[in-house]
Amino acid sequence: MADNQAKLTVDGAGFDLPVMQGTTGPDVVDIRKLYGQTGMFTFDPGYKSTASCESALTYIDGEEGVLLHRGYPIGQLAEQSSFMEVSYLLLNGELPTADELDKFTYTISRHTMLHEQLARFYQGFRRDAHPMAIMCGVVGALSAFYHDSTDIADPEHRRISSHRLIAKMPTIAAMAYKYSIGQPFMQPKNSLSYTGNFLQMTFGVPAEEYEVLPAVERAMDKIFILHADHEQNASTSTVRLAGSSGANPFACMAAGIACLWGPAHGGANEAALEMLREIGTPDRIPHYIERAKDKNDPFRLMGFGHRVYKNYDPRATVMQKTVREVFEALNVQDPVFETALRLEELALSDDYFIEKKLFPNVDFYSGVILSAIGFPTTMFTVLFALARTVGWVAQWNEMISDPAQVIGRPRQLYTGPTERDYVPVAQR
């Protein structure tokens, strides 16, 4: 923290506002006492210039295209680490020793099963329900099953509920998929890795032994790492805001899932592949680029642009490489990848995208890989939610552990009618 001050002048009167410094990134002007001193609020819908909290988890430099978890670059983690290790890192702040990683992985594997009565929840959904609708419902319902871990003031309760959430998400997600296609639910197999087990529960059937392909398992694990956390994005901020009232972690995660579903956030991976399929062949790309530039047309290039990144999203770099690895391992080709590559090339040489600094984001290539692995588009955002659960849980824990934590309660610029007298209906 620095002793710097920012000066605000209101009607000729000067107010000193403290300036706080993080370990890296922009300083922040501390306006917590502004209302008390001046009677004014700040106005920042969409939080374009507002830091909503202090956090030591994830750092993004959007101008340079940098993403660090606890200081480690995302590219290094995706290429050299595992989702379990990154989960440990996000939750605990340091990379685990081999022994710590073994213990953590074992603990998570001991929480993978769902309560039998929770499995019956699925029957209440229509078969054609979007799996994200099922995820919102089932994850929210976890709070009705685990009363022994919902005292948020108890660090041990927080630890157990965090482990439960990370462990049960693959089971819940795979069951949402199985339900939609009318196949029996598969039980977790703890001899498999976290990601291998998820693939087994999703694509396996009871009648046959499911063989986890190492290349697919590795690609899927990488995708989970790339989605694990992303500082104060919309869904994470939703989890923090819900948690700030003291709500239990399962309810908070359901709130995060609901927010993630939107096409401007996690839902973009589903929308991006649908867009690429609709474009179809590279010769049709210019038409869609023109549509994206047309202010009278609501169409946007899905998987392009980002609130924070004004450079190439470092996760998209890894994704693009992973597409090739998966195609090679599965010996498949999908013309949609050629369309995506050409679209990126044309957009990045177009003045509109250059001036607005619009680059491919994490969602642009992820759908191509997930589709090659065999997931329907409706499952894409579910996979995002599965992986982001660790980020949500870590951010929620960080917030609750802070003794200075208070309920999040934004204010507003009121533009409605001023006080007026009620008129009885007969006189209107």
Ligand code: ACO
């Ligand atoms: N296609 C065409 N134009 C775009 C796009 C796009 N994908 N994204 C932004 N723009 C334009 C806007 O029209 C706007 O133009 P203007 O200044 O002339 O009005 C300008 O770029 C800035 O866009 P905003 O929407 O104001 O930027 P914001 O930071 O609020 O939005 C967002 C970021 C929502 C991600 C946006 O880029 C978008 O809608 N992208 C497509 C959806 C998508 O891929 N979302 C995934 C984000 S990553 C994630 O959540 C995991």
